[in-house]
Amino acid sequence: MDFLLSGFIKALHLLLNRDPSTWTAVAATLKVSTGSILASLAAGLPLGFVLGYFDFRGRRFIRTCVDTLLALPTVFIGLVVYAVITSRGPLGEYGLLFTLSGIAIGQIILALPIVVALTASTVENMDSRLRLTLVSLGAGKKDLLLTCLWEVRYGLLAAAVTAYGRVMTEVGISMMVGGNIKWHTRTITTAIALETGKGMFANGIALGLVLITIAFAVNMSVSFLRRK
Amino acid sequence: MNPGGPLYQLHNVVHCYNDTRALSIDRMAIPAGSVTGLIGPNGSGKSTLLKLLAFAFNPTEGEIRFRGRMAYPFSREVRSRVTLLTQEPYLLKRNVFDNIAYGLKVRKDTDRLVERVEKALATVGLPYQEFAFRKWHELSGGETQRAAMAARLILEPEVLLLDEPTASVDVESAKLIRDASLAARELFGTTLVISSHDWHWLYEICDNLLHLFKGMIFDSGMENILSGPWEKQGDKLYAKNIGQKEKIFVSAPPEGKSYALIPENSLSIIPMDAETTTSHFDNRLEGIITRMILQKSSMEIIASIMISDLFFTVRLSGETVRSLSLAPGVRVVIRFQKDSVKWL
Numbered sequence: 001m002d003f004l005l006s007g008f009i010k011a012l013h014l015l016l017n018r019d020p021s022t023w024t025a026v027a028a029t030l031k032v033s034t035g036s037i038l039a040s041l042a043a044g045l046p047l048g049f050v051l052g053y054f055d056f057r058g059r060r061f062i063r064t065c066v067d068t069l070l071a072l073p074t075v076f077i078g079l080v081v082y083a084v085i086t087s088r089g090p091l092g093e094y095g096l097l098f099t100l101s102g103i104a105i106g107q108i109i110l111a112l113p114i115v116v117a118l119t120a121s122t123v124e125n126m127d128s129r130l131r132l133t134l135v136s137l138g139a140g141k142k143d144l145l146l147t148c149l150w151e152v153r154y155g156l157l158a159a160a161v162t163a164y165g166r167v168m169t170e171v172g173i174s175m176m177v178g179g180n181i182k183w184h185t186r187t188i189t190t191a192i193a194l195e196t197g198k199g200m201f202a203n204g205i206a207l208g209l210v211l212i213t214i215a216f217a218v219n220m221s222v223s224f225l226r227r228k
Numbered sequence: 229m230n231p232g233g234p235l236y237q238l239h240n241v242v243h244c245y246n247d248t249r250a251l252s253i254d255r256m257a258i259p260a261g262s263v264t265g266l267i268g269p270n271g272s273g274k275s276t277l278l279k280l281l282a283f284a285f286n287p288t289e290g291e292i293r294f295r296g297r298m299a300y301p302f303s304r305e306v307r308s309r310v311t312l313l314t315q316e317p318y319l320l321k322r323n324v325f326d327n328i329a330y331g332l333k334v335r336k337d338t339d340r341l342v343e344r345v346e347k348a349l350a351t352v353g354l355p356y357q358e359f360a361f362r363k364w365h366e367l368s369g370g371e372t373q374r375a376a377m378a379a380r381l382i383l384e385p386e387v388l389l390l391d392e393p394t395a396s397v398d399v400e401s402a403k404l405i406r407d408a409s410l411a412a413r414e415l416f417g418t419t420l421v422i423s424s425h426d427w428h429w430l431y432e433i434c435d436n437l438l439h440l441f442k443g444m445i446f447d448s449g450m451e452n453i454l455s456g457p458w459e460k461q462g463d464k465l466y467a468k469n470i471g472q473k474e475k476i477f478v479s480a481p482p483e484g485k486s487y488a489l490i491p492e493n494s495l496s497i498i499p500m501d502a503e504t505t506t507s508h509f510d511n512r513l514e515g516i517i518t519r520m521i522l523q524k525s526s527m528e529i530i531a532s533i534m535i536s537d538l539f540f541t542v543r544l545s546g547e548t549v550r551s552l553s554l555a556p557g558v559r560v561v562i563r564f565q566k567d568s569v570k571w572l
Contacts, residue, residue: 127318138307138311143334
């Protein structure tokens with residue numbers, strides 16, 4: 001067990017001394033996961049609202065499809081995105097393979113069903129009196145959408161945090177689409193996988209600590225917002 | 229526009245939830261500036277009717293006209309003139325000020341906002357300094373209802389629809405809500421449509437009273453509705469047992485559990501000690517007057533008579549009440565013919 005303890009101490013040393021390779025992976029992770037979650041929220045919140053609020057033909061089928069997509073394995077997403085953006089794929093000309101943008105596309109595919117499904121569930125469970133209240137106060141369609149989303153903001157925050165946690169901790173997409181290129185597309189999770197494979201536990205633990213710290217900070221922020 | 233005409237006109241309106249018919253109204257009109265009361269048991273369609281009048285959704289069938297024009301597809305302009313307060317109102321997850329100002333903000337009418345919020349709060353007896361910045365969850369049930377009422381009053385609505393507004397609140401809050409709704413009528417000429425079990429209040433303030441039962445509206449009045457089961461007593465004669473010895477006799481009902489309606493004009497009432505013969509009445513029921521209410525609009529007296537565990541209501545003129553010395557506590561006999569019963 002000594003290697004774990006010494007690894008932990010060395011990890012703190014790496015973090016406090018701003019080890020460039022460690023912090024580059026942290027920066028890449030934050031950049032790509034934040035970008036992909038923002039894009040997923042922009043598309044997923046309205047889609048989830050429509051799915052949860054309106055009753056239309058095929059709604060149940062779409063809901064089942066979205067729920068199924070929640071279980072998509074990241075390596076499968078990685079495989080599909082790889083096939084699409086590789087030089088022989090339909091989007092090959094854009095040179096997205098082994099870039100952070102390529103990883104972001106895969107992470108959006110991963111996060112979007114989570115945001116849509118959790119938003120739809122939150123909206124479905126919205127107080128049934130809310131719509132009647134807004135209508136009786138003269139709210140138009142836009143007011144109805146925005147006020148409903150604001151009323152269920154805590155549920156939506158939970159959806160966003162869940163999706164963010166999922167994209168930040170995935171390995172398959174980052175590894176397959178990003179290629180784990182040092183200083184370039186190496187993220188925290190791919191770095192942990194690599195360092196562990198090399199027997200460099202200290203680096204792996206250091207990156208793991210950063211991951212946990214980010215997760216803790218995000219959840220603390222949400223908790224603070226809820227209290228406000 | 230429809231100057232001088234009814235504010236609302238409903239023709240052949242049917243509303244169903246899934247396959248269940250909740251409301252079925254052949255014709256109905258509500259005059260502008262009037263106070264209309266809706267009376268009926270739970271599940272009679274009062275709330276559905278109010279939601280339709282609030283343009284919260286389209287009826288399954290039929291048409292609703294507002295000021296003579298088809299009211300749907302609902303324009304925002306029409307909807308913004310009507311507002312509904314429910315029995316258990318929903319306050320938005322923000323403070324009282326923002327709740328009350330919401331309707332004005334969506335109308336982009338924010339001139340003198342603080343002053344208007346203060347005035348609306350005062351109308352329902354909530355001091356601005358004490359309540360304006362309380363969060364939605366920091367209010368009691370009565371305060372929530374009053375804040376919700378203020379959120380409607382600030383809109384100076386053309387129509388204020390109240391669905392059991394005083395059912396779940398304390399006596400003081402109920403009085404403030406009742407006063408505030410009448411103030412809306414006086415100040416803004418608001419048309420009021422009120423559903424309530426508070427008959428005293430409705431008889432006191434309403435110009436029209438509509439009785440709803442099983443989704444249908446009966447003309448303004450005091451119809452008495454009796455549920456089955458009806459037991460066969462003889463050839464074409466059926467009866468319902470009430471209490472230990474009394475029976476109500478009727479002609480053959482369509483079904484054993486049909487509802488019977490006894491029209492008010494078929495009921496007669498006399499003090500028990502004044503009754504001499506019963507031979508020409510099929511039904512003679514002994515009871516006691518439990519309350520008498522003066523209906524201000526007609527200056528008639530509405531008497532409730534308890535017979536075993538049933539209540540009958542009879543509309544009486546002041547002259548009849550005086551001549552028969554009727555008063556709460558007086559034992560009376562009500563009489564009616566079995567053939568006067570209508571089946572629902």
